[in-house]
Amino acid sequence: MVKKVLFITIAVVLAGFISLQFFQPAPNNAPVTANDLFHHLEVPPAVKNKLQASCYDCHSNQTQYPWYNKVAPLSWVIADHVKNGKEEMNLSEWGQLSKRDKIGVLSGIAEVLEDGSMPLESYLKLHKEARFSAEETEAVTQWAENAMEAVLSAP
Ligand code: HEC
Structure with missing residues (x-):
């Protein structure tokens, strides 16, 4: 009897x-265009690599989906992160932003790196390479601050 109940439950x-x-969500991706951040700002290779490895999965149109994205309900959680992340900040659309929004994005990047709120903790558990060392935090924050000046002084 117990065995039967167990079998039915399983x-x-x-x-x-x-x-x-x-019920799988569609990939939330699009080809790279000239609006991408990297087409507009000077970004040292180390900073570029770090942004791509740590932020681009949720804040660009170039999400690299992991194999477990094929498994619901994980795929729904991932789709939600990407959707909400892109609503806050989509670095693939940099070229379309106003000067004011560009400053907002750059100061947001510096802020989340300093308070350590990004990348999301759940993401870091599965993406070790997305973690920031103290030097990387310093390099990307410094870059964001210089980039703000460049945006402000651009015509
Ligand atoms: C796993 C997905 C994911 C990754 C990776 C990720 N973010 Fe986010 N990000 C989000 C989501 C979702 C939000 C929406 C607000 C929230 O949930 O905190 C967000 C919000 C933000 C915001 C808006 C301010 C805020 O705190 O709400 C900034 C700025 C930001 N992220 C920067 C970054 C940077 C910089 C990186 C890389 C170092 C990064 N994010 C990596 C998912 C992600």
Whole structure:
């Protein structure tokens, strides 16, 4: 009797899990265009690599989806992060921003690096290479501050 109940429970959970797999979000991506941040600002290679490795998955149109994005409900969590991240800041759309918004983005980057609130903790658990060393935080923050001056003095 107990065995039978256990068997039915497992079968129901498994069927539920399998049926979730039919509901997969579409990739939230687009080709690189001339609006990308890197086409507009001087970005030293080390800073560029760090931004791409740590921020571009949620704040650009160039998300690199991991293999587990094929598994619901993880894929729904990832889709949500990418959607909400891009709503706050999409570095692929840099070229379309007003001067004021550009300053907002750069100061936002410096701010989240200084308070350590980005990248999201759940992301860091699965992406060791996205972590910042003290030197990397310093380099990217310094770059963001210089870039603010460049934006302000641009025509
Ligand atoms: C796993 C996805 C993910 C990664 C990776 C990520 N972010 Fe975010 N980011 C978000 C989401 C989602 C939000 C929306 C607000 C929130 O949930 O905190 C956000 C919000 C922000 C904001 C708006 C201010 C705020 O705190 O709400 C800034 C600025 C920001 N991120 C910068 C960065 C930078 C810089 C990096 C790389 C060092 C980065 N993010 C990496 C998902 C991500």
